[in-house]
Every structure is written in structure tokens, then in C-alpha cells.
Amino acid sequence: MLKEIIFYGRGGQGGVTAANLLASAALKSGNKGVQAFPFFGAERRGAPVKAFARISDEEIYLRSQIREPDVVVVLDTGIMDVVNVTEGLKEDGIVLLNTPRKPSEVEMPCRVATVDATTIALNNKILVGGIPVVNTPLVGALAKLLDGVNIEAVKEAIKERFGKNAEANANAAEQAYNEVVL
Amino acid sequence: MLKEIIFYGRGGQGGVTAANLLASAALKSGNKGVQAFPFFGAERRGAPVKAFARISDEEIYLRSQIREPDVVVVLDTGIMDVVNVTEGLKEDGIVLLNTPRKPSEVEMPCRVATVDATTIALNNKILVGGIPVVNTPLVGALAKLLDGVNIEAVKEAIKERFGKNAEANANAAEQAYNEVVL
Amino acid sequence: MGKTGTWRVFRPVIDKEKCIKCWFCWVYCPDAAIARKEYPEVDYDYCKGCGICANECPVNAIEMRREEK
Amino acid sequence: MGKTGTWRVFRPVIDKEKCIKCWFCWVYCPDAAIARKEYPEVDYDYCKGCGICANECPVNAIEMRREEK
Amino acid sequence: MIVIDTGNHIAALAAKMAKPHVIAAYPITPQTTIVERLAQYVENGEMDAEFIRVESEHSAMAACIGAASVGARTFTATSSHGLLLMHEMLHWAGLARLPIVMVNVNRALGPGWNIWSDLNDSLSQRDTGWIQFYASSVQEAYDNIIQAYKIAENEEVMLPAMICYDGFILSHTSMPAEIPEQHEVDKFLPEYKPAWKMDVEKPATHGNIVPPEYYIQIRYDMHLAMERAKKIIQEVGEEFGRKFGREYGLIHEYRCDDADYVMVTMSSIAAEGRVAVDRLREKGEKVGLVNLRTFRPFPREMLKYDKMIVIDRDISPGLGGVVYNEIRGNGSEVYGFMAGLGGMDVSYKDIERMYELAKQGKEGLYPLEVK
Amino acid sequence: MIVIDTGNHIAALAAKMAKPHVIAAYPITPQTTIVERLAQYVENGEMDAEFIRVESEHSAMAACIGAASVGARTFTATSSHGLLLMHEMLHWAGLARLPIVMVNVNRALGPGWNIWSDLNDSLSQRDTGWIQFYASSVQEAYDNIIQAYKIAENEEVMLPAMICYDGFILSHTSMPAEIPEQHEVDKFLPEYKPAWKMDVEKPATHGNIVPPEYYIQIRYDMHLAMERAKKIIQEVGEEFGRKFGREYGLIHEYRCDDADYVMVTMSSIAAEGRVAVDRLREKGEKVGLVNLRTFRPFPREMLKYDKMIVIDRDISPGLGGVVYNEIRGNGSEVYGFMAGLGGMDVSYKDIERMYELAKQGKEGLYPLEVK
Amino acid sequence: MMVAIKDLPLDEKILKGHAACPGCPITIALRIALKALGEKTMLVIPASCSAVVQALYPKTAFNVPTLNIAFEASAAAASGVSSALKALEKEDVLPVVWAGDGGSYDIGLQALSGALERGTDFIYVCYNNQMYSNTGIQRSGATPYGAWTTTTWKGKEEHQKELAEIVMAHHIPYVATATIAYPTDLYEKMKKAKEMKGPRYIEILAPCPPGWRFDMSKTVEMSRLAVETGAWVLYEMVDGKMEFTGYSKRLLAGKKRKPIKDWLKMQGRFRHLTEEDIEEIKKEIDAKWDYYMKIYGGNEDGK
Amino acid sequence: MMVAIKDLPLDEKILKGHAACPGCPITIALRIALKALGEKTMLVIPASCSAVVQALYPKTAFNVPTLNIAFEASAAAASGVSSALKALEKEDVLPVVWAGDGGSYDIGLQALSGALERGTDFIYVCYNNQMYSNTGIQRSGATPYGAWTTTTWKGKEEHQKELAEIVMAHHIPYVATATIAYPTDLYEKMKKAKEMKGPRYIEILAPCPPGWRFDMSKTVEMSRLAVETGAWVLYEMVDGKMEFTGYSKRLLAGKKRKPIKDWLKMQGRFRHLTEEDIEEIKKEIDAKWDYYMKIYGGNEDGK
């Protein structure tokens, strides 16, 4: 089964890394086909960016952008003013928001999950150039929402990728895994 | 009638200019088709060079090199050690040599004309960088040998082309016209 | 040229009481987001929240506050 | 690499009597056409007849003569 | 070993494992991460190569030419304007018959600036005498680089080789790839023993003035070498298959056997096209797909299908699709689409649509002007 | 007035009479005498233009782009490696839709250095969006330059134009040419009124980042402009004919009407070919000749003869003759010869021979490898 | 006689909503420069962050005519613009190149040098953020010794090119350096250049938060500290006559420089430097200033 | 300690029968340079007269490995050669670029500057005949003010670029000037450069008879007079330390310069100059020497 995920965020928040981590974790969790890619503009830090991930038990030949995602991850709810994040979302698709609010406090025409990744990032002191990096906690939360991906694989993928900040990021992921609400 | 002429000389002697002057003079003498062009190598001063001229009463469409000349002009007999100047010469073709010798003193299997262009150049003080320029006298001599080209047109062509040395060159041409021996 | 105010994580808030009108915040703002009115005025539609104004204000009249979203 | 001696209009002729073996002619010849033997020796197969050797010889031991052809 | 990483990082890994002596490269989006990764390999000692941090792509290629002339194995990578700036030196490397290997990450040309995929950059180098491979997956990018050295350095070929793949769509996409062990690569690709090189023991002059009689031969021999490369590419692809389990040739056919229509394309669209073919087959359409692995040498003689649909991610002004125009005129019925220029997304749905249009006898710029 | 002078000097004269505002050029054999002559015109006040003595051809084209962007009429000239070094900027000028006019004196590419005629230099720029004219006489060189401005600057076109002719064979050959009066030229070619330009009154940004949706349109429009150019070239050629007595189109046919075989070629070989045709006709052979005046736009639809013999003075490695390959596949029987590379002399006798070979069904590299 | 900040024109040529990173030095510099240059300015911009910050076609945040051009071609294109303006009798309009250090020190150097040699009438501004920031922080010829970039992971081994020195060796009418922390200094140099003819060159140090790895609020502070520590020097050379300006003039006059370590420590790109490395860098800065003192010093006010 | 002419090696790397014009300075310079450099030298030569004088393929008059390369690419190609030699452990072989002024001052400047900045291990020789001679005498960045060329019919209006100065601004280990009239000076500079590492630059004034319009027998005389009149200066800069050499050293020590007029008058390219023009040029040369005196003079022997 093919699962398609879109990440919405801003340059510098690590949306692309989130997609990559998810793909790694998915591979580690036993999926044969995994893929992660950005839709890069020539964006600078702070500008809206989009990243994609695909997970499947078979080899993936698709190279096009995801137009009908199963899951949408919003790293920064601010962009929801500018971007319609539910566009194309599958019928039973889920939107995962980085927000302190509960799903019930969010009015959206679809299933919503939430986690306060920014606070988790700040608590774990993961910042780059003053901007909290919310990608690792969100990937942790995804492990809860996606069938084919387990949290141990996520933590492993984080540890492979991050040098000295690996621990803090892995902790953040685990914390989010536990705190995410659907 | 098409007449084809090859000039053999060395870089700096003005073989290309000779061909150009001849073409100009031929046009002035009433020929509709005239053409002059060099076979340039990347040659430097002193190295052997070749130039071509065509004269005809009709427009010329030929662009290829001349392989069977009617007249061959040798600006510097020294190159005859290295180049076979009579190659391809038409049956009744003429070789015009720059030499103090008389045609009778030259052993060649064809009609030969001679003129001492170097001495004429030295006498008229036409030198560039220490090298006597023999082209104008030789074109003067050609006016004698070629039906369609007259010496007045040659002198006119020289005057148009040369600035302050026009007179000396025109004189040299006339002198050669008078001195050439067939 | 979207409204770059949405990029902000922290927002500069100017305390007019403290302000001495040196206009450093105005001249240094990379986003031309501070207007030189009677007092400096931030255009939150475009301010990206870099914090240069706050960092450069000689009298600490600008505070960077976490955006509520 | 033809025999560039045919390019010559004037040929350098060295007067051994005058030569003081300063080797200027040898070092300056652009065509490496002067050999440093007992006396300088011109290789007429290659000498292009530029006349530098004659111009530089401090004792005028080299004369440039018109080639006879 | 299965590694998951972006096309660029995997390409850098391939370059590392091919053990070039000299790398000279200049950054440009979307190639940059190749250069960065290679610099890192060299700096931390994982790679024993000289890395020349040139000041332009023109110099990158000139440096590779200098290095290759001394007998070194060389690598570089570029994209778009970087490739264009190399143009003179590409011709040079080709005519000098130096087996330089380069990655070109396909990107559109300016103005305006557009950093997304488009094949005009490498296609407009098709006269320079470079072998051109196009990859449709990260795995192919890796495999093509390793094979490119072996092909380019083959005595019968001795031509430079360019490995192309789509900017972002492959360069920045993480996918799993099977990476062989270094000793296996070493065995497949032994040290480079150049047939000629600059050598103080045997002084020779390279590239001085060539008169027409020789020039015509030298240039024609380059053409023949490109023709000979077809056989070598096939052979090396088969050997690669035997050793690593993935066999390659000049083209890759997918469900073509009984196909009424064969779609021909290259690079990432060829992968997406498989999905379209599968879906169309499910609907009962008899359609197949050819993934052009090499555009130079161009395997025209292999592309003999009754009806073909060619999808170009390029457009040569006044000519149209470049691939289409090289295929056209072999007796087949050929429909051409230009699609995906400047990074326009091309999905399997678009490809299905082009198939439908072709069946109606239409062709053109997809989706804007099809008639 | 009839003037006798070399192709280059007559080209310089044409450039002068077209009254460009800005000239930026760099010397290279065999183009040099154009630049020299223009510098002289400007210095002695015969020409009222700014002459920019650039430090490279890349900068020559960049300077023309800068000048044209401000609304100036521009001229430059180059050859061979100079043209290759401009490659990136040629693409730029094309996509920026600037009607720059340039002479390219065709010359072979190195290494080794070869300064003689060969059309690979300009043909390998055929994707850059430049209109390409080829001249077979000094007169045509003149006439093409004057018309090129009018065509390039036409609102429906707005593309740069390149006038090509053979190095030495035309550039250094003196031939008579009919030169109109300046006021006649002025009337035919009025002042340039650009549709857009950089202007402080109307600040606008040119060439910033373009997203795919716009990019695809901009690039396609360039393709359409090249197609539209066909009509404009025809119209301008007819107007030129009315005014100056020499009519032009996209191709020039010679004794084709009843011909069994039509030879297609361009540049100086097309002139020489007339001589061959006349001689073959005398022998009773039904043969005609097409002189391709424009290679971009390519008048493919006009080249519909049963049997064609295409002579290319070029060879694209792995493709063969470039002109041949663009003609091939229109339903005709086409024989291709590559001849005259690197300045090899091609005489009417050679062309007659190629005709004989084609009749035997042969083609290939003339004279070395024909089969 | 220095202009005061409050006297700088209100008119903005760089519109809000551009695409630069928060805290970008480029747009600070451009805002000030264009206040001095005014509306009769045509910008020529090579590939760089400056090309990107304009925002996406068909929009633009730049309110003066702007010609984007290939990475290596800006000075040549500006020569064309300059000649065309002359030919079209619009000599009141000034072409200004706005290029990064990569486009000036490296790939665009030749075009620049050619334009200087042939006396092009223009201002060439190099904003120097000491690396290729647009492509994601690679070394340039301007990257200082020891700095991390993604092509010099262990720190650059070579010293930076001295482009201003190279430009001075071209003997042009005006060469100046500036940086964003001193807006009036920058403004006045732009004004002065604007009034002159021939080739004029101004280089602006532009600390880039993502590239140098510092907090985005510190851009101006970083710029100021570069001058206070002597890592960057403010001067102008008019017709071959050198004069230090602003804070650098005070340093030349004997004011004590802040420790270079302070500046280095604020930047992530120098994080890996050892104490010895820092000592090394300090020595070079000292040597540079000793040299300045020797040739340009000796006068209390630094003239 | 100067080597004597008779001590120069007999071995010739430039064979007879090459294609240079009679009286060509290039082959004089190359003969001497290669005597110093020896057989472990690889030449890299861009488009120029030096490419042509080698003679036609398949022949060659150069008896060291020679790589001809595109006009603008010699320093970059040499970087490749240098790195390859290092990678292949042949560091005893020295890559030497032999480029004209056009290929160095103009179109090849960027590649040169890049190679210097990245510390390429090579010698770059620019033989300066002050114009593009190969294409038939067009102006280059090195063409002096006032000189006729086929692109400056009334005399060049701009001053020549000072490439050696520009190169010095790159702070490389060795920069020297020489000319063919002083073969031992040239030989020793080549030898010295050969023993060093890193980028080394040597510029050789090379008067060209057809280009400068003088009789082919005067090549050496013209070269000597350039030094004696102070139009050309002989010096070397080792690790930033400047030292004048030979006749120029004596000029620095106070010896009177010959009138520049003598040099100008010998050359057809300056024939059109008026007395005022000449006076102008004289003033500049005077100013240049005043400057030298001020910074480098003051020591009797010119050190």
C-alpha cells in the first residue's frame, strides 16, 4: 500500500529533513519503496516550503509531486493563512498540526492530529540560528499516525543523521510520539 | 572567358594584396566577374603563402581553390625549392617569375615570363619591416600578360588602395609593365 | 512578494515611552518594515521578525515577543 | 617544420677574425640557427635571415648579405 | 548494501568509489550537494583525490582536461548555466578524446532564472562529442557513473561521458540504492591506463595547428568512436549485470512486446511512465515504454516500433522536441509531446493523457498547445 | 554602387549602414578584419556608435545584451571558439528576446587549432533561439545583415539573428557587391523602436526567478516566434527585392523545376554547387540545387523533393550531418554527404562526384568514407 | 559634515515583501545604497542571493529598472548598458552593478577587470558575504582563512583574495569599502561615487546569518564588530589618494582594536578554530594594521 | 654570481624550423626559459603566436610535452596538470603556462587569478608583446597608451593594465619581470622560480617586429632600450619583498634613464604621436620612477 505525505513548513524549519527522516525510518521499518523529496523554490529561510514522502511495500516509480496525500504535516500553522493545506487530501486523510491546541479546538473539514512541536523543540533546546527546529518531534508524531513506521526506527534514523544533537532530537521525537493527539 | 591566376609568395611580400589589386583592376577594366582570395595557413611573415584570382566576363560562382591556373605568379623564386609552382598549370599557361634572369635563362616546362620586381621595389623604396614588397610591380607585369586587364586600371587600383606610398607603387607597376619579358 | 509577516516567530513591539527616535531601527530593518512616522511603526504584514531592530535599539525600547498563533 | 632557410632575403656571414666569442649571436638567435662550436656557426638550412645576430654582435663580426637566387 | 540518500549524494558516492585522481568542480543549484559531499570525502580522508576548487565551470572543465591529459582519472559535476559556460571546453574534451566523466543535473536555462528540471541544458550539448546517459532513478545514477568510466576509457571509445538526471526530482530525492562493495567496484573498474598522455619521457605536442587533411580524419574518427561506443555500452552493461545483478543496454524496454504504441522518453519521466503504462494496461490499452538510457550515441536503429509517442522535457526553438526530431523519419508513426519544461510536474496522469491525445492524432506542447 | 572587397569588409560596411548604437566585439581569426574595420569607422567618425573593446567574446555578447536591454541596436561578430565561448549568452539573448545581430564567420573547432571553414561552430548553436542565415556570396552577406535587423526587430519575432559565412572562402575573398545608398538603407531599415526596454521612467525587473507555469510559456513563445519568423523573413526578403532588386526567401532554388535530384546545401558550397549543376545539366542530368538561406527557422516544409542530396560541411559526433538529419524523415529519399570539414576544399568536381555516388545509393564522409 | 540617519531620504526603492532571509544584510545595504543613488539608477545583478530576494516573476520587490544577468557577466553587461545610455543620450542614468563576492572575486572577475581597464562609466558594488550564499554556503575567493563552508569543511586553507587591492591596481578614480553597520558612511560613499565619472568600485561587508552561522538579530552587530576588531577596514581611495573613514580612521589614529577573538567566537563558521588558529589570525590582522600604520598612519586623525 | 652567457646550457628544447616570423621575441624567450627549466617541464599554451610557431600537426618544434589549450583556459588547465601530477606522484615535473598578454591580461585573467588564489603549484609566464599579435595586432589590456593597433587606429586611449601589480595583490611567493635583451637575468629568474613552490609569475617584455612596426633585426635592441629608458622595469618580488634587478637596479640607484622618445621613435606604432603626446608619456614614466624611488630607492645599490 502506498502512503503519501506532504510536509508544509518554512525554510529553516527542517521540513525536508523531516521527509528524509521519515523515509529512512520507513525503510528501517521494512518498507521496500520509500522516497522523500522537497519542492524547492529558490526559497530563503522563513519562506514557505513543501516536502514530500512516499512509503510503499513495493519499489516506487513515481517521480511526480504528491497531489492527493494521505497525511499532511504542518510545521508552522502560520502558513495556513497563505496555503490551503488540505488541498487534495484523501477522504480519510489526516492533517498533523504543530500547535499547542487540541484537535477539537481546530476547525478543519478533516481528521486532525496535533502536537506542540515548537514547545518540545524549545524544551529540548533544538534551535538553528534562533529558529526552533520542529522536524524531529513531528516525525516522532508521524510514527504514531502511520502504520508502517515505528518509533524505534525513527529514533535510529535520527541518531544516524544528527551528530551531537542526536540525543536531544531523539528525545523530542519520542516525546511527540507520546504527546500527539488525534 | 574565365582566367585563373595563382600567386606564390611569402607572408609579408603582399601576395594577397597582389591578387586583390588584380581583381580590382580587372573590374575597372570591365570584367563583371572578379574574385581574389588567399589560401591562408596560420602563416607568419616569411612563410610560403598562396593567393588566387579569377577574372571573367560573367558572375563567378566558384568558391573552390584554383587547381588549374592560367597564370602562375612567383613572388619569390626561393619557394620553388619547396613548392612545385607549375602543378596543374594549363597547357598554354604562363609562369611569371620575379627574377633578374631572362625567361631563356630559366629552365621550365612551360611558357615563362620574368621581371626583376625585387630590384624595382628596392629602387622605388617600397619595403615593409625590411622586406621589399614586390606585389605592385608584379601586378603591373600581369597587365601585360593578361588580355582583360589594362595597366591604367592597375595604377588606379593601386592609387585607391595605398595612401602615401601610392605613387611609388604605381611607378613600380608601370616600370614592371614595361620591363616584363615573356 | 507575499506578506512576509507570516514568516515571523517573534514580533518586535516598540515601547514609545522609551524611544528616543534615533531611527536606528528604521535604517537597519532589512525588510523596510519600520516606518519613520512620529514614532517608529512596525508593519506586521511584512516584518519577518529578525530582531535586528531590537538588537540595535540603543535604549532597549523594542521587545521581541513570541507570536501567538 | 620545413627548412626555414628559404625564407631568407639576407644571409648572415660571420667573420671569425673579428669574433670575440661573446655568444650574443647564439643566445639571441630566435631560430636556434647558430651553433656554439669553436666559433659560432650558422645553419643556413634554418636561419631566416632576421639580422638580430648582426645587429647584436658587439664587434660587427656579422654581415648581412643579399641572398643570390 | 542498501543506502537511502538523495540522487546527488549517491552520485557523489559513485564518484568516490570510481576513484578519480582529480576532481574540479564549481557549485550550482541543483548540483551543489554533489560537490559539497565530495569536498567532505576528500577533506576527511575518505577519498584520495586532489580537489580543485575552481573559480568557474569553464575552468572546472579546463582543469579536468589538463588533468586527463597527464593521464589522471577525473570527475566533475555541473548543471544548466554551468554546463553552458563549459560549452567550448566540452567540445574541446570531446575532440581531444579525453575520458572525463561528469554529472549534469538537468535544470532549465535563464533568463529568467529557473532552477527546476529541464533537459535543454544537456541536449544542447549533443554535438560536443560527449556520451550522454540519462538516469530515471537514483540507482541508475549510481550505476551509470561507474559504467561511464569503463566505457569512456575503453580504447575503442576514448570519449568523455556525461551522466544526466533531473534536478530536484532525482538530485534531491532520497531513494534506496544498492551500493556494491568497494573491492567489487575496483574489480569491475580497474585503474585507468591511458593510451596516450603528456609525459616528460616522451615529449609530444597536443593540439597544435592541424591542416584540413588531418582535421577531417580526426573529427570523423570521433564520430566513429561514438558509433563504436554502442557496442561497448552494451558489453559493459551486460558485464555490470553479471557482476551486480542489474543489466543495462542503450535502451530499456517495458511491456513493449505486443504494444501498439510505444512511448519513448528518458530521465525521470521514464520512471513515471511505467506507472502510466501499468495503469493503461490495466485498462486494456496495448502500450509499452522505452526508457532511453543513452542519447549519445543515439540508438536510432533500436527504436523501430510502428507507433511511437515521444515525450521531450525540452524544446529547441524552431525545431521542437530534440528527442522527437532525432527519432522522426525512421518510417514509424511518431507523435511528439513537449512537457515538463522548467520543472512543470509531469505525473502518470499527464502521461496517460498524452497517450490519449496521441491516439487522436494530436501532439504539441503539453498541456498548453496540443493539436 | 559596385564595391569590390572581402566578405568581412563588406560585412563591416553593412553593419555600419545599419547604424547600430553599440558594437562590442573581440577579435578572432577569420573574423578579425570586421572588427578592425568597424573600429576604424568609429574612430574616424564615419560611424556614430559606441565601440566596446571587450576582453572576451562572453563579455561581447553580455555587453550586447546589456545594450539591447536599454533599447540600443547592437552588432557583434565572432567565429568558432569565440562563438562557443558565447554559448551561455547566446541562449540568454534568445530567451531574453533581444534582436541582437551578429556575424559568425564559420571556422572549425579545436583541438587541434584549425582556422578554416567548417559549420560546426554555428550549427551547434542551433538550440539557442537565434535566427541563422547562411550566405554563399559577399553580396548575400551584405544583404542578409541589412535584412537581419529588420527581421529580428519585428514585433512578431524579437529574436537575435546570426549571419554566417565561410571563413576565408568568403571572409577573405574579394568579390564585387552592389551597395545601396545610405538613405535607401535608412528607408528600408528605420530606427529601432523596441517594444520593451529598461527605463527609469518605468522601472521593471528583467530575468528574475520564473516559476514553471510562466517558464513553459516564455520558452514556448520563443519557439512560436521562430516559426513566425518564417513569414517575416519571406516578407522582408520580398520587400528587399522590390527596393534593391535582389529578392530573398528562406531558400533559393536553382534549376529545380524538372529535377530528379535536388542537392541541398548552404554557404559557399551552395554557390559552387551551381557550377556543378550547370555542368551536370550540360551532360543531360536532371539535377537542381537548393541554397538554404536560413537554417533557423528551418524551412523543412519547403524541402519536399523526391530525391535529395544533402551536403553538410559539419559533422555532429554520433549524429552525422546536422542539416541532413533535420531534413531526413520527410518522406523523401535523402542522401547525405559530409564534406569540406576543417577547410577541405570542395570544388564543383567534388560535388559532381557526390551526385554520381548518390545515384549509386551511396553516402557518407566525402571523400574518405562513402558507402 | 556627515549626514545624520534622520536626514537619509525616506523614499524606499526596495519594497516590503521581498524574499530575503530574515536579518539579511543585502537588503539593508541595498536600501541605503539606493537612497543615495536615487531613481536614475539601473541595477545589473548577476546570479546571487540578490537575484533571489527580488521575489518571483512576474512580481518584483525592486523599484528601479533591474537587469538580471548571467553569473559571470555583470560588469560586461553594465558596459553595454553604459554605452547604450551614452549612445541614446541618456547619460543622466547611472548603471550600477550589484554583485556578490562570488560574482566579483571569482567568476565575474574578468568581466570586472575588463570593464575597469576600458574605463566603463559605472559603479560596481560588491556586497561581500564571504561565500556563495545563494547556493548554500560554499567557499569563494573572499572566504577568509579558516572559515568553514560546505566546500571547506575543516576551514579554508587559503587566504582570501584582496579584491579591493586588485581593483586599486587598476588605477581607477574611486575605490571604497563600507559595511552596513555604518549606514551614513555607506550613504556618503555612494553619493560621492555617484558624482564621479569612470569606473568606481565599492565593496560592502555583508554578514550573512545562515552563512556565517549566527543569530539573525546580530547582522548589524556582526558588521560593526568586524570594523571594531579591524577584521574589516573602512576607507576610500580617490584618484589614488587613500583615506580611512569612520571607526577605521580612529583605529588608524591609535584607538585600540577590540580582540579579533570576539568577532570569531560569535560565528559558527569559526567554531572549530583552535586557540592557535585564532592566534594565527590575530597575528595577520596585526600585521595588516602595522602595514597600514606604516603607510597611512602618523597623522592623528588618520588621514 | 650572475651566470654568464657562455655558461647557459647548450641543450635546445625549441627546435629549428619553427614557424615564427624572422626576429620573433617569443622563441628567443622560450629558448632561454627552457634552458633554465629543463626537460622536466610541461608547457601549457593558450591560443597565441606561441601556439602557431610550434608548426603544423603532426610536426612540432617543441621538445617538451606541450598542451595547447583554449585561449582563456591556460591557468585552469595548468591547475589540472599540477593536481594530476601530484595525484600521480610525479611532483618532480613542473607545469609552466606560456601565455601571451592577451591570454593573461584579458581573456585568461580570471583563470589566472583563480589559480593564484587557490595556490596552484606552477609557473605562469606571460610574454608580453603588448597586443594580440596572432590575430594581427589588436589592442590588449597590455597595449600602452597611445599605441596604434588595428582596433585603436588613433592610438589607444586607455592606459595599460598593470598585470604584475594585480598579481602582486594576490600575495604569491614569486613575481618577476624580465625581457629578452637580458638573457642571464631571465635565466636566473626562471631558475629561482623553478626552485620554489606555489604560484610563481614571470612576465617577459617581448617586442614584436610586425606588431610594433620595426625592423626584424631590432628585436633585442628594442627590448634593451625599453629597460634603459625605464619603459620596462626589471624586478623580482620574493615573498612580498621587492628587489630591482640588472639595469633597472642601476636606474633605481640613480643612473640616468635614456629619453623615452628614443624608444617611441623606433616604433611605427607610435609614429602618429605628437610632441605633446610624447611629453605626456614621458611624464608618466617619470612619475612611475619617482614612485619607485620613494618606496624602493634610497639604497645606493637599489636594494
Ligand SMILES: Cc1ncc(C[n+]2csc(CCOP(=O)(O)OP(=O)(O)O)c2C)c(N)n1
Ligand atoms: C555559470 C554559473 N555557475 C554557477 C551558478 C550558480 N550560482 C548562482 S549564485 C552562486 C553563488 C553566488 O555567490 P555570490 O556572488 O557571493 O552571491 P551571494 O549568493 O553570496 O549573494 C552560484 C554559485 C550560476 N548561476 N551560473
Ligand SMILES: Cc1ncc(C[n+]2csc(CCOP(=O)(O)OP(=O)(O)O)c2C)c(N)n1
Ligand atoms: C575564445 C577565443 N577568442 C579569440 C580567439 C582568437 N585569438 C587567438 S590568439 C589571439 C590573440 C592572442 O594574443 P596574445 O595572448 O597577446 O598572444 P600573441 O598572439 O600576442 O602571442 C586571439 C584573439 C581564440 N582563439 N579563442
Ligand code: SF4
Ligand atoms: S524584527 Fe526585523 S523585520 Fe521586523 S521590524 Fe525589526 S528589523 Fe524589521
Ligand code: SF4
Ligand atoms: S532604535 Fe529604539 S530608540 Fe531608536 S528609533 Fe527605534 S525604537 Fe526608538
Ligand code: SF4
Ligand atoms: S639572421 Fe637571425 S635567424 Fe639567422 S642566424 Fe642570425 S639571428 Fe639567427
Ligand code: SF4
Ligand atoms: S656576437 Fe659577434 S663576437 Fe659575439 S660570438 Fe657572435 S659573432 Fe662572435
Ligand code: SF4
Ligand atoms: S543567505 Fe544570507 S545573503 Fe542570502 S538572502 Fe539569506 S541572509 Fe541574505
Ligand code: SF4
Ligand atoms: S607576430 Fe610577433 S610575436 Fe607573433 S610570431 Fe611574429 S614576431 Fe613573433
Ligand SMILES: [Mg+2]
Ligand atoms: Mg557571497
Ligand SMILES: [Mg+2]
Ligand atoms: Mg600578445
